[in-house]
Every structure is written in C-alpha cells, then in structure tokens.
Amino acid sequence: MNQFITIFKKELKDILRDRRTIIMMIIVPMVVTPMLIVGVMKIQRAQIEKAKAKEIRVAFLGKENASQLYQIFEEGEKIVLIDNFPEDSIAAGIESEEIDGAVIVRSDFHTNIESDHQGNIEIYFKSSDAYGSAIKRMADLIDSYNEQIVEERVARLGLDKDLFDAVAIVENDVSSVQERIGKIAGGYLPYMFIIFSFMGTMYPGIDLGAGEKERGTLETLLSSPANRLQIVLGKLGVVSLSGIITALIAILGIYVAIQMIEDIPADMLAVIMDMLGFKIIVTILTLVIPIAIFFAATILSISIYAKSFKEAQSIIGPANMIIIIPVIIGLLPGIELDAITALVPILNVSLASKDLLAGTINPLHLVEVYLSLFFLAGVAVWGCVRWFNREETLFRT
Numbered sequence: 096m097n098q099f100i101t102i103f104k105k106e107l108k109d110i111l112r113d114r115r116t117i118i119m120m121i122i123v124p125m126v127v128t129p130m131l132i133v134g135v136m137k138i139q140r141a142q143i144e145k146a147k148a149k150e151i152r153v154a155f156l157g158k159e160n161a162s163q164l165y166q167i168f169e170e171g172e173k174i175v176l177i178d179n180f181p182e183d184s185i186a187a188g189i190e191s192e193e194i195d196g197a198v199i200v201r202s203d204f205h206t207n208i209e210s211d212h213q214g215n216i217e218i219y220f221k222s223s224d225a226y227g228s229a230i231k232r233m234a235d236l237i238d239s240y241n242e243q244i245v246e247e248r249v250a251r252l253g254l255d256k257d258l259f260d261a262v263a264i265v266e267n268d269v270s271s272v273q274e275r276i277g278k279i280a281g282g283y284l285p286y287m288f289i290i291f292s293f294m295g296t297m298y299p300g301i302d303l304g305a306g307e308k309e310r311g312t313l314e315t316l317l318s319s320p321a322n323r324l325q326i327v328l329g330k331l332g333v334v335s336l337s338g339i340i341t342a343l344i345a346i347l348g349i350y351v352a353i354q355m356i357e358d359i360p361a362d363m364l365a366v367i368m369d370m371l372g373f374k375i376i377v378t379i380l381t382l383v384i385p386i387a388i389f390f391a392a393t394i395l396s397i398s399i400y401a402k403s404f405k406e407a408q409s410i411i412g413p414a415n416m417i418i419i420i421p422v423i424i425g426l427l428p429g430i431e432l433d434a435i436t437a438l439v440p441i442l443n444v445s446l447a448s449k450d451l452l453a454g455t456i457n458p459l460h461l462v463e464v465y466l467s468l469f470f471l472a473g474v475a476v477w478g479c480v481r482w483f484n485r486e487e488t489l490f491r492t
Contacts, residue, residue: 149173150173150174150175151173151174151175151195151196151228151229151232152175152177152193152196153168153174153175153176153177153194153195153196153197153198153229153233154176154177154180154185154188154194154196154197154198155168155176155178155197155200156182156197156199156200157200157202157204158200160200160201160204160205161200161208161214161216161240163240164198164200164216167236167239167240168198168236171232171236174232174236177194182199185197186219195220195221195228195229196218196219196220196221196229196230196233197218197219197220198216198218198219198233198237199216199217199218200216200217201215201217204216208244208262211252213262213263214262214263215262215263215265216237216265217265217267218233218234218264218265218267219267220266230266234264237262237264240262244262284346284379284448284452285379285422285425285444285445285448285449286423286425286426286445287345288342288345288346288379288383289342289383289418289422289444289445290418290419290422291341291342291344292339292341292342292345292386292387292390293338293414293415293418294341295337295338295339295340295341295342296335296337296341296387297390297394297411299333299334299337300334300390300391300394300395300397300398301394301398301401301404301407301411302398302404303330303333303334303395303398304330304395304399304400305398305401305403305404305406305407306398308401308402308403309403323480323483323484327395327480327483328476328480330395331388331391331392331476331479334391334394334395335388335390335391337391338383338386338387338390338391339383339387342380342383342387343380343383346379375451375452379448381465382444382447382465383444385465385468385471386440386441386444386468386472388472388476389440389468389471392472392475392476392478393414393479394411394414395479396475396478396479396482396483397410397411399482399483400482418441421439421440421445422441422442422445424442424445425442425445426445430446431446432447432450432457432464433460434463437460437463437464437467438467439467440468440471443467443468444464447460447461447464
C-alpha cells in the first residue's frame, strides 16, 4: 500500500509540473465551457429575435367571412397581407417563398360564429422554416380574435370562458416529410461524421510526426532518396485517408442503425432510406474529403512541431472544442446555409449536409462550400509543407 501511495504521489507531481496538463485539466474547461454555452445561447437568442423581426407575407382568403380577424392581421406588426391569392397555388407559393403562410376562412365560418358554434380557420405554413415564425405569429393573432369572441359570449350568455374556444385552427403543413426529417435530424449526422473524421486523423497524424521522433525513425526517412515534399505528402495521404475511411464507416453505421430501429413507421423509413441514397452519401462524402485533408494537415503540422507523443496530444486536445462549436451552431434552428455561412469552415459542411438531406440545397451555395473547403485544405497543406521544411521545427529541443 505504501508503494502505491509513493508512486501515486510521484505521478501526481509529474503531472502537476506539466503546464500543458494543467491548462487542459483546469484552464480549458473553466474558460471554454462557459464561453461555449453562453455563445450558443446568444446566437440562438439572436436568431429568435431575427425571426420575430422578419416581415412575413400572408395570403388571406375569405376576409368577407371574418372582417374583424382581417383587421387584426392588418394591424399586426411586420405582416403584409396579400388578397386574392389563388388557393390552389398556396403550397407552391410557400415553397417558392412568394408567401410565408396563408389563412383561409370558409363561407360557413360567419354563420357558425353568429350561432354560437365553433368556426374553423385553416392556416398553411412550412414547419421547416426558422423557428416556425409564420405559424406562431398567425396563430397568435387568431388566438386574440378567439379571445374577443369568447369574452363577448361569456358576457352575453353568462358562461365560463374556459369551457370552449370559439375558433379552431386547422393546420396545414406544406413541408414534405423529407424536409421535416432533414431539418430536424439532418444536423446531427454531420456532427457524427465530422467528429469521427477528426478522430480518424488525430492518432495517425500524431504517430507519423511526434511518434516517429520518439522512435528515432524520422532521421532515417529524411536520409532516403525521397525529398521532403514527397515525404510530407505521403504522410498527409495516409492521415487523410484514415479520416475519410473513419467518416465513411460512421455514415454506414448510421445507415445500418436506422434499419435496425423497429419503431420507425414504414413510410417514414422509406423516406429516410431515400434521403440516405447513394447519390446523397457520395455528395456528403465529397464534403468530408477536404475537411479530412484540412484536419490531417493541421494535426500533422502540430505533430511535427511537438517533441513527443504526449506533447502533441496536449496541444491537439483543445481542437476538439474548436470543432464542436461550429457543429453545434449548425444544429440551431434558424441557422441556414447562405452566402456567408457557406464560407465558415465546418459550419458550412454541417449546414450543407442538412440541406442535402432535406432536398433544399441551393447549388450556388454548395459550389461556394466546395470552393471554401478546398481553398482551406490547400492552405493547410501548403502550411504543413512549409513547416516540415524548417529544421528548427523538425529537431526542436
């Protein structure tokens, strides 16, 4: 027991003398975790406020059947009413973003309300839109109209206002099943394969740099006929391939896992399997390739700089948090792929994958994502080659 305590004290002292270990154990969790939580909450709050401030275009059909409701919508903030919109074009209008939603009041509504019955009001919306701002705002205005009618009936008939609603909302979601699944679950799939791609490049990258230094085989490799460019490209190829294969296995694992879940309805499973078709998987994999190259070049650069395997691990460790942050942001509702987010590394992969699975990808934004990723990968490879050519980096003491 005494020997155990002695060894424990000795190892504890060694760890506490290591400045990088202290940083990883105490400083990083203490600083990064609050920043991550606060940052994500601020972004989410900003997206909610943005959704609330957005002007929505609502097609209102049947205003003659509910003039008071029409007036409430007219007085609503950031609402533009469109009259005489063709009913058979509502779904297409919402899909094309010509309108954000629609309200339909049928001819029997006024009769039902006047006879103290419940009247139905149909609303059309797209649930895959950011935070469902259109349906929430339309429903809130209809609820306020409902309260006016209920209060009038309560005062006239001496009833309890909690017993009934005068207006029933009939919701019509024009989003396809694929869009709904893609927007909700699609953000989690990129999280999986991005993290696995990073993990797949991390240990081979550390081993082919710092590991070779520790084994004393780097000098032998440098004395071979191969020049330094060929050496570093060879190492990068192996590390990148490891990340790509790991991500591919993660994608295939998700595919198999979905088929093993018995509670998924058959029609929904068919849609999911169609979403995870060969074409979509290949397209997502092409997004993983430049990310894996970027991870490989970055990790190999750090590994070459480090004096030991342990030092390389301690430097690369915080990179996990740097990767997780943009992936988490990509999971938030309201964060969409546009001309700006398409330039943000890792976040653009998450958002592009989500849109690919939902079937709503903008080809121009996808091209921008590819250009951004391959440019980033190219810069990382160039930096890694330059780093490898420095004697003071290779043989740092």
